[in-house]
Amino acid sequence: xxxxxxxxxxxxxxxxxxxxxxxxxxxxxxxxxxxxxxxxxxxxxxxxxxxxxxxxxxxxxxxxxxxxxxxxxxxxxxxxxxxxxxxxxxxxxxxxxxxxxxxxxxxxxxxxxxxxxxxxxxxxxxxxxxxxxxxxxxxxxxxxxxxxxxxxxxxxxxxxxxxxxxxxxxxxxxxxxxxxxxxxxxxxxxxxxxxxxxxxxxxxxxxxxxxxxxxxxxxxxxxxxxxxxxxxxxxxxxx
Amino acid sequence: xxxxxxxxxxxxxxxxxxxxxxxxxxxxxxxxxxxxxxxxxxxxxxxxxxxxxxxxxxxxxxxxxxxxxxxxxxxxxxxxxxxxxxxxxxxxxxxxxxxxxxxxxxxxxxxxxxxxxxxxxxxxxxxxxxxxxxxxxxxxxxxxxxxxxxxxxxxxxxxxxxxxxxxxxxxxxxxxxxxxxxxxxxxxxxxxxxxxxxxxxxxxxxxxxxxxxxxxxxxxxxxxxxxxxxxxxxxxxxxxxxxxxxxxxxxxxxxxxxxxxxxxxxxxxxxxxxxxxxxxxxxxxxxxxxxxxxxxxxx
Ligand SMILES: Nc1ncnc2c1ncn2[C@@H]1O[C@H](COP(=O)(O)OP(=O)(O)OP(=O)(O)O)[C@@H](O)[C@H]1O
Ligand SMILES: [Mg+2]
Numbered sequence: 082x083x084x085x086x087x088x089x090x091x092x093x094x095x096x097x098x099x100x101x102x103x104x105x106x107x108x109x110x111x112x113x114x115x116x117x118x119x120x121x122x123x124x125x126x127x128x129x130x131x132x133x134x135x136x137x138x139x140x141x142x143x144x145x146x147x148x149x150x151x152x153x154x155x156x157x158x159x160x161x162x163x164x165x166x167x168x169x170x171x172x173x174x175x176x177x178x179x180x181x182x183x184x185x186x187x188x189x190x191x192x193x194x195x196x197x198x199x200x201x202x203x204x205x206x207x208x209x210x211x212x213x214x215x216x217x218x219x220x221x222x223x224x225x226x227x228x229x230x231x232x233x234x235x236x237x238x239x240x241x242x243x244x245x246x247x248x249x250x251x252x253x254x255x256x257x258x259x260x261x262x263x264x265x266x267x268x269x270x271x272x273x274x275x276x277x278x279x280x281x282x283x284x285x286x287x288x289x290x291x292x293x294x295x296x297x298x299x300x301x302x303x304x305x306x307x308x309x310x311x312x313x314x315x316x317x318x319x320x
Numbered sequence: 321x322x323x324x325x326x327x328x329x330x331x332x333x334x335x336x337x338x339x340x341x342x343x344x345x346x347x348x349x350x351x352x353x354x355x356x357x358x359x360x361x362x363x364x365x366x367x368x369x370x371x372x373x374x375x376x377x378x379x380x381x382x383x384x385x386x387x388x389x390x391x392x393x394x395x396x397x398x399x400x401x402x403x404x405x406x407x408x409x410x411x412x413x414x415x416x417x418x419x420x421x422x423x424x425x426x427x428x429x430x431x432x433x434x435x436x437x438x439x440x441x442x443x444x445x446x447x448x449x450x451x452x453x454x455x456x457x458x459x460x461x462x463x464x465x466x467x468x469x470x471x472x473x474x475x476x477x478x479x480x481x482x483x484x485x486x487x488x489x490x491x492x493x494x495x496x497x498x499x500x501x502x503x504x505x506x507x508x509x510x511x512x513x514x515x516x517x518x519x520x521x522x523x524x525x526x527x528x529x530x531x532x533x534x535x536x537x538x539x540x541x542x543x544x545x546x547x548x549x550x551x552x553x554x555x556x557x558x559x560x561x562x563x564x565x566x567x568x569x570x571x572x573x574x575x576x577x578x579x580x581x582x583x584x585x586x587x588x589x590x591x592x593x594x595x596x597x598x599x600x601x602x603x604x605x606x607x608x609x610x611x612x613x614x615x616x617x618x619x
Contacts, residue, residue, distance in 0.1 A: 153507035169505040182498050186510035188491045
C-alpha cells in the first residue's frame with residue numbers, strides 16, 4: 082500500500098479547472114518530485130492534499146485511509162506537513178514561537194522543547210537568533226525556519242512547495258542537501274519544484290505536470306535523460 | 321486647584337482604561353479577521369446589565385461578578401460568531417469586498433437586536449447599579465481620590481495583562497496569534513480556524529463587557545449606553561493603532577487623560593470634542609496610529 086495514493090483527482094477554482102484526473106503515488110521512504118511550469122497546477126495539488134482546497138471528484142488516501150474530506154487541521158494530525166510556497170513564516174512571532182507552532186498538534190506530548198533544540202542543532206543560525214522576529218530573517222533562513230517548523234509536527238509525509246524559489250545558488254544547494262538529509266532520517270517527501278534538474282537529482286521518482294494533467298512519470302534517473310524533459314524543463318541546465 | 325487636577329487625572333485614567341478595554345475589543349476582531357464589530361458597544365452594554373443581574377439577582381459579590389460577566393458575555397460573543405458571522409464568512413470568503421459590507425450590516429444589525437433585546441428585558445429606563453465600591457475617598461498626600469476610580473483602573477489593567485498572558489503563553493493563544501498573522505498557514509499547523517474565530521469573538525465580547533460592567537458600577541445601565549463608549553473606544557484604538565494590543569492601552573489612557581484635562585482647564589462641555597477631533601486628526605494624518613507599523617499584511 083502506498084503511503085499517499087491519489088486517484089483521478091480533479092480540482093477547479095470556481096468554474097476554471099486547475100487539476101484534471103490526476104493520479105499519483107508516493108511510497109514510504111521515497112522522495113517524489115513534481116515538476117512543471119508556472120501555473121501547471123503544482124501548488125493546487127499540494128493544497129488539495131493538505132485540505133486547503135475542496136476536492137471533488139477523486140480520492141486521496143494516506144495509508145489507505147481517505148483524507149480527502151479532512152480539514153487542514155486534521156490532515157496535519159494524520160501525519161502530513163505542508164510547507165507552503167513563499168516561505169510563510171509567522172512574521173510577528175519569534176523563531177522559537179514559529180517552531181512551537183509547528184508542534185501545535187502535539188503540544189500535549191512531552192519533549193517538544195528538546196525537539197526544538199534538535200532543530201537548532203540542524204540549523205545553527207536559527208538557534209543563534211531564536212528570540213528574533215521571523216520577518217527579520219533572510220530568505221534562506223526563513224526557508225530553513227519553515228522546513229524546521231514543518232518537521233516539528235513529526236510528519237510521515239512532508240510536502241515541500243518550491244523550497245528553492247528565489248534563493249542564491251549556494252543556498253539552493255544547501256536546501257537540497259537538507260531535503261535528502263531529512264529523507265535519510267525517515268521522512269517521506271513530495272517535492273514540488275521548478276528547478277527540475279535539482280529536483281530530479283534528489284528524488285527517486287518524478288511526475289511531470291502540464292496544464293493540470295500528469296503527462297509523464299517515472300524514475301528520476303530515467304527522466305533526466307529523456308529528450309522531451311530536457312527540452313521542456315532542463316534546457317541549459319544540462320548542457 | 322491642584323487637588324481637583326489630581327482628581328481629574330485619576331478619573332481620566334480610570335475612564336481611559338475603560339476606553340482601552342473597548343479599544344481592545346475592537347482590535348481583537350480587526351487583527352484576527354480584518355473586520356470591525358459594530359456591536360461592540362452593545363456587548364459593552366450587556367456587561368453592565370449582566371453585572372447587575374449577577375450582583376443583585378444572584379447576590380454574587382462584585383469581584384465574582386467580574387469573571388462571571390466576562391464569561392457570560394463571551395458566550396454571547398461565541399453565539400454571535402456562529403450565527404451572525406460564520407455563515408456570511410463561509411458564503412463570501414472569496415469576495416472580500418462583499419464580505420466586508422455584509423459583515424458591517426450583520427454586526428450593526430446584531431447591535432440593534434441586542435439593544436432592543438435589553439430594552440425588552442430590562443426596560444428603557446436606566447437601572448441603578450448597587451454601590452459596589454467603598455464610598456470613602458482615599459486620602460493620598462492630602463488629595464481625596466474616590467477609590468472607585470482606582471479600582472476601575474486596576475481591574476481594567478489586570479484584565480489586559482491576563483489577556484496578554486493568555487495570548488502570549490497558552491497554546492490556544494499562540495494559535496490565535498498565528499491565525500491572525502496567516503490564516504492558511506495557521507490551518508496547516510493544525511489550528512482549527514472556526515474555533516479560532518469563535519475565540520476571537522468571545523474574547524472581544526468578554527473584554528468589552530468588563531468595560532461596561534465597570535462603567536455600570538459607577539453609574540447606571542441603560543440600553544443605549546454602549547454607543548458613546550464604542551465611539552470613544554474606537555477613537556482610542558485608532559490613536560494607539562487599530563489592531564494593536566499595546567496601542568489599545570496607550571490610546572485609551574491618552575484619550576481619557578486628554579478628556580479630563582479639557583474638563584479641568586476648559587469646560588466639561590468640550591469633553592466630547594476632544595475625542596472626535598483626535599479621531600479626525602489621526603484618521604487624516606496618522607491612520608496607522610501611534611504604535612502600529614503601517615505594514616502590508618498577508619491575507
Ligand atoms: N485562487 C485561485 N483562483 C483562481 N485560479 C487560480 C487560483 N490559484 C491558482 N489558480 C490557477 O490555477 C492554475 C494552477 O495554479 P498553481 O498555483 O497550482 O500553479 P503552480 O504549478 O503552482 O505554478 P507556480 O510554479 O507559478 O507556483 C493556474 O492557471 C492559476 O492561474
Ligand atoms: Mg506554485
